[in-house]
Amino acid sequence: MPQDDKQVSPIVNRRRLLQGVGVAGAVGLAGCFGGDDDPSGDDDGSNGDDGTADSPTDDAPLEELVEGGTLRVGVGSNVDSFDPPNSSDTTSSLSQSLIFESLTTSDAEGNLYPWLAESWDVLDTNSVELTDYEPYMSTFTAGEEGALDHGEQEIIRHPEDMVPEEGDEVRVLLFDDAADAVADGVFGVQIRYHIREGVTFHNGEELTAENVIASYDRIKLSDVSAQYFDSTLYYEEVDEYTVDIFAQIPDAEAERELPPIGVFTVEQAQLPAGDLDPRQGNDPIGTGPYVFVEMEDEQWVDYEKNDDYWVEQMGVDSIDWFDGPAEYPDGPVVEEVTFEIIPDNATRSAALQADEIDITTGLSSSTLNDFDDSEDFSVTFVETGGYTYFQPPVNVEPWDDQRLRQAFNNLVPRELIADQIFDGWSTPAYIMIPGLAQGLGTTDAQALEDDVRHLNEFDPERAGELIEEVFDDYGIEAPLEVQLEVNVDNDDRVNMVELVAEAMEDTGYFETSVETYEWTTYVGRIMDPEYGDRGHISCVGLSGTFNPHSFADALHHSTNVGQCCNLAGISEDWIDELLESARYGADVAEDPDLRRERYDEVFRELEEYAGSAIAIFGTQESVLSTRVRNWAQWPFHEGYLSYALYSPQDERIAWIDE
Amino acid sequence: MSLRRFILKRLLLVFPILFGVSVITFALVHWTPGDPVQQMVGLNPDMTPAEEQALYDRYGLNDPMYEQYLTWMGNILTGDFGEMYSSGRDVGTIVWWRLPETIALGIFGWAFALAIAIPSGIYAAVHKDELGDSVSRFLALSGISIPNFWLGLILILVFGLYLEWFSVTAPSREPLYSPAMLYYLILPGITIGTASAAALMRVMRTSMAEEMNKEYVMAARAKGLPERTIVLKHVLRNSLISVVTIAALLTASIISGSVVVEYVFNWPGLGREFIEALTAHEIDMIMAITLITGTAIIIANLIADIAYAVLDPRIRYD
Numbered sequence: 016m017p018q019d020d021k022q023v024s025p026i027v028n029r030r031r032l033l034q035g036v037g038v039a040g041a042v043g044l045a046g047c048f049g050g051d052d053d054p055s056g057d058d059d060g061s062n063g064d065d066g067t068a069d070s071p072t073d074d075a076p077l078e079e080l081v082e083g084g085t086l087r088v089g090v091g092s093n094v095d096s097f098d099p100p101n102s103s104d105t106t107s108s109l110s111q112s113l114i115f116e117s118l119t120t121s122d123a124e125g126n127l128y129p130w131l132a133e134s135w136d137v138l139d140t141n142s143v144e145l146t147d148y149e150p151y152m153s154t155f156t157a158g159e160e161g162a163l164d165h166g167e168q169e170i171i172r173h174p175e176d177m178v179p180e181e182g183d184e185v186r187v188l189l190f191d192d193a194a195d196a197v198a199d200g201v202f203g204v205q206i207r208y209h210i211r212e213g214v215t216f217h218n219g220e221e222l223t224a225e226n227v228i229a230s231y232d233r234i235k236l237s238d239v240s241a242q243y244f245d246s247t248l249y250y251e252e253v254d255e256y257t258v259d260i261f262a263q264i265p266d267a268e269a270e271r272e273l274p275p276i277g278v279f280t281v282e283q284a285q286l287p288a289g290d291l292d293p294r295q296g297n298d299p300i301g302t303g304p305y306v307f308v309e310m311e312d313e314q315w316v317d318y319e320k321n322d323d324y325w326v327e328q329m330g331v332d333s334i335d336w337f338d339g340p341a342e343y344p345d346g347p348v349v350e351e352v353t354f355e356i357i358p359d360n361a362t363r364s365a366a367l368q369a370d371e372i373d374i375t376t377g378l379s380s381s382t383l384n385d386f387d388d389s390e391d392f393s394v395t396f397v398e399t400g401g402y403t404y405f406q407p408p409v410n411v412e413p414w415d416d417q418r419l420r421q422a423f424n425n426l427v428p429r430e431l432i433a434d435q436i437f438d439g440w441s442t443p444a445y446i447m448i449p450g451l452a453q454g455l456g457t458t459d460a461q462a463l464e465d466d467v468r469h470l471n472e473f474d475p476e477r478a479g480e481l482i483e484e485v486f487d488d489y490g491i492e493a494p495l496e497v498q499l500e501v502n503v504d505n506d507d508r509v510n511m512v513e514l515v516a517e518a519m520e521d522t523g524y525f526e527t528s529v530e531t532y533e534w535t536t537y538v539g540r541i542m543d544p545e546y547g548d549r550g551h552i553s554c555v556g557l558s559g560t561f562n563p564h565s566f567a568d569a570l571h572h573s574t575n576v577g578q579c580c581n582l583a584g585i586s587e588d589w590i591d592e593l594l595e596s597a598r599y600g601a602d603v604a605e606d607p608d609l610r611r612e613r614y615d616e617v618f619r620e621l622e623e624y625a626g627s628a629i630a631i632f633g634t635q636e637s638v639l640s641t642r643v644r645n646w647a648q649w650p651f652h653e654g655y656l657s658y659a660l661y662s663p664q665d666e667r668i669a670w671i672d673e
Numbered sequence: 674m675s676l677r678r679f680i681l682k683r684l685l686l687v688f689p690i691l692f693g694v695s696v697i698t699f700a701l702v703h704w705t706p707g708d709p710v711q712q713m714v715g716l717n718p719d720m721t722p723a724e725e726q727a728l729y730d731r732y733g734l735n736d737p738m739y740e741q742y743l744t745w746m747g748n749i750l751t752g753d754f755g756e757m758y759s760s761g762r763d764v765g766t767i768v769w770w771r772l773p774e775t776i777a778l779g780i781f782g783w784a785f786a787l788a789i790a791i792p793s794g795i796y797a798a799v800h801k802d803e804l805g806d807s808v809s810r811f812l813a814l815s816g817i818s819i820p821n822f823w824l825g826l827i828l829i830l831v832f833g834l835y836l837e838w839f840s841v842t843a844p845s846r847e848p849l850y851s852p853a854m855l856y857y858l859i860l861p862g863i864t865i866g867t868a869s870a871a872a873l874m875r876v877m878r879t880s881m882a883e884e885m886n887k888e889y890v891m892a893a894r895a896k897g898l899p900e901r902t903i904v905l906k907h908v909l910r911n912s913l914i915s916v917v918t919i920a921a922l923l924t925a926s927i928i929s930g931s932v933v934v935e936y937v938f939n940w941p942g943l944g945r946e947f948i949e950a951l952t953a954h955e956i957d958m959i960m961a962i963t964l965i966t967g968t969a970i971i972i973a974n975l976i977a978d979i980a981y982a983v984l985d986p987r988i989r990y991d
Contacts, residue, residue: 162726177723357939539708
């Protein structure tokens with residue numbers, strides 16, 4: 016049984032821009048395709064017609080389990096980093112997931128379980144706001160470009176001092192200041208983690224609270240520090256096996272957000288950023304099921320089973336929530352895992368066909384269909400939290416009129432995009448939240464869809480009526496010139512944008528053009544805080560998580576203008592308050608039902624506002640050779656190997672049939 | 674001017690040329706929209722504007738471009754090629770590690786080009802306007818026209834997947850100069866050398882055909898020398914002057930071809946590194962690879978000039 020009904024997501028890259036749906040973190044629930052196991056939503060047999068790809072798992076009886084063997088994984092990019100706080104690419108995270116573990120783990124439905132922590136308790140929740148920390152803040156004078164030179168991790172910056180000019184006084188809460196606040200009882204949430212005794216690292220060192228604290232210290236000023244210290248206030252050791260972590264404000268996501276990204280040995284936690292790397296002479300040491308062996312940079316990385324894995328030493332039955340079958344093993348059974356680094360999709364696909372690798376991901380829709388039709392391979396998949404969305408320029412006339420934005424939303428042919436462009440390897444987004452996040456994101460997904468689906472259906476007739484009303488009111492003479500923008504290095508996405516542009520043209524009210532940009536250029540362009548004022552419609556992909564907030568906040572909260580990913584410059588106080596009311600506050604932190612009700616309201620209001628048009632949710636797929644058995648598909652790319660190889664929370668175990 | 678002075682003069686020109694190349698590349702990279710910090714912001718959505726500014730400061734991206742260039746140049750002169758933004762890894766280490774892989778591939782491509790171009794060029798010239806000549810010219814035209822990446826994929830498909838004569842991916846656990854690796858290099862070598870082979874073959878054919886019409890050839894025939902001796906001993910040597918020159922100049926095309934070929938064949942050289950650096954806007958890596966390949970091309974041109982002068986004593990160095 017899970018600890019409770021809270022949900023968790025991968026710690027790394029909670030939200031990330033996607034160059035291509037299905038490439039980065041992606042989330043989904045088995046059987047959450049609106050009651051249809053075939054994500055294509057049709058009966059043409061494009062998927063799921065041969066029994067190999069009609070579920071996220073390849074179920075095989077445990078009696079057939081085979082121990083040993085090597086799993087050869089084809090990955091599309093180099094393992095650039097073995098240092099979780101100082102990396103952001105998915106391949107590095109994938110590698111790290113075999114080596115490092117966290118205090119908690121999650122099943123494929125997002126339920127949170129104790130892992131390196133034997134249990135945790137939410138000790139206290141207080142109704143505090145960020146401004147309540149003002150008495151504890153230190154003051155600094157802003158230098159050039161508004162930069163501060165305190166050289167420490169900022170925990171909180173005063174809301175009024177967010178964008179200072181040179182010479183301004185800036186109030187900041189630093190870590191030591193946070194200690195004073197906590198001592199006075201000023202904090203949002205206090206969670207106490209009880210570390211599991213007897214867990215050892217690959218080098219034999221025992222896990223204690225000291226490791227957790229040192230690991231959290233490593234996050235300070237790291238690449239992911241911004242993601243952590245937007246939630247975390249403070250952390251401290253209570254005793255050798257107990258740690259307290261404090262959230263800044265009452266946060267319904269605290270249990271998911273607070274545990275550190277991975278737990279390190281004290282020695283490695285203190286290494287300079289970038290030095291936790293075999294290329295620097297420091298092989299990564301974690302508590303995880305696999306041990307790093309050796310690597311050839313940009314060519315391959317080898318891992319082998321951790322023979323002293325703590326679960327194996329203690330027995331899986333020692334984990335109090337585990338209630339799986341007696342024959343479920345005490346650890347992974349695949350002896351070795353090797354990453355073969357093959358950037359080119361076509362070459363990676365050929366390597367799979369030539370039996371040079373056993374599994375890969377990130378292939379195009381048409382290639383997936385070829386593999387799916389083959390008897391020598393299987394494709395497992397789940398719906399993801401990766402989504403592709405459009406944002407019209409809400410602050411530019413006439414797009415500031417909600418009716419025109421709603422009309423645009425009715426001109427996005429979601430079904431056609433999912434079926435024709437993605438060959439069924441995606442699902443139309445008739446509501447803003449995919450199956451994986453519906454557990455805490457709505458009281459009734461079907462009711463929500465019934466209410467808002469008309470806003471998201473392809474309906475040129477309704478669109479035409481709305482556009483006519485707006486054009487009449489504004490005195491606009493058709494056609495209105497509109498530029499749609501997208502990154503060029505994703506053919507599917509470009510085709511999607513062209514399809515939408517064509518639908519707009521067909522109304523007779525628009526004259527459209529499609530501009531494409533190389534990915535890095537495009538990111539720089541859309542991250543410009545002024546981008547929303549240019550009057551273009553942008554299209555980009557983003558990855559959400561089990562957290563329903565990730566499908567609303569990033570796109571609509573004013574703090575995400577000029578960041579990821581409120582590209583249109585949506586800045587409405589009522590939207591900010593609505594979003595915050597669903598996640599922050601003692602009421603929603605303590606009452607999941609209230610939280611669901613709030614999200615129902617959030618999604619209904621945002622659909623009406625039509626500031627974003629989410630077109631599709633992607634799928635996370637793995638293409639496997641038939642020698643890989645009992646593979647279970649985890650919805651996030653970063654953890655799909657560690658989950659399939661050994662995950663007692665879902666009683667999953669993969670093996671090599673040799 | 675003596676040959677030595679000529680070489681010295683050309684060597685001195687290397688530095689201003691490299692300076693020009695570095696300035697132009699640096700400017701182009703910086704003028705391209707988007708930057709590494711924006712990419713990081715995209716991946717770290719909770720980054721505050723202050724943290725974003727701190728990153729710009731850390732990498733010196735807020736400084737005027739000329740200052741950034743001077744800093745980069747100063748570092749280069751001390752052997753510091755900079756670091757990767759994404760991983761903090763040392764660019765110089767990566768570049769020197771990858772360079773032998775690209776050199777090995779280049780040598781294979783070059784050897785393939787010469788091995789194909791010279792015999793087929795001779796054959797086409799000797800059998801000018803016959804069927805064999807037409808076939809050779811057609812193949813040469815095809816070789817020039819076929820894109821590298823397409824040819825590479827076709828070779829993988831045919832010889833890797835269907836015939837299974839080669840592995841699809843490099844046997845990367847073998848040392849670079851092991852028999853297995855050198856055998857694997859055949860396909861990428863063919864891919865990278867095909868266009869050069871075609872271009873060289875056409876030059877060879879034209880050059881040979883010209884020589885064959887010269888008076889000394891007619892005189893040799895009149896003396897009763899065997900055709901084989903005339904072609905291989907006299908005509909070939911004179912024809913090779915332009916071929917050697919062109920062959921050296923084709924180094925540039927082999928280097929540029931390596932970018933795509935390494936990517937398709939999963940060959941871990943500088944070309945593949947360059948693509949990834951461009952995608953990620955890794956300025957230091959782009960600059961380092963440009964500098965090294967620029968140097969290689971300049972040296973190849975220098976060798977071509979010297980070879981031309983050595984092979985044809987009539988050429989003056991002024």
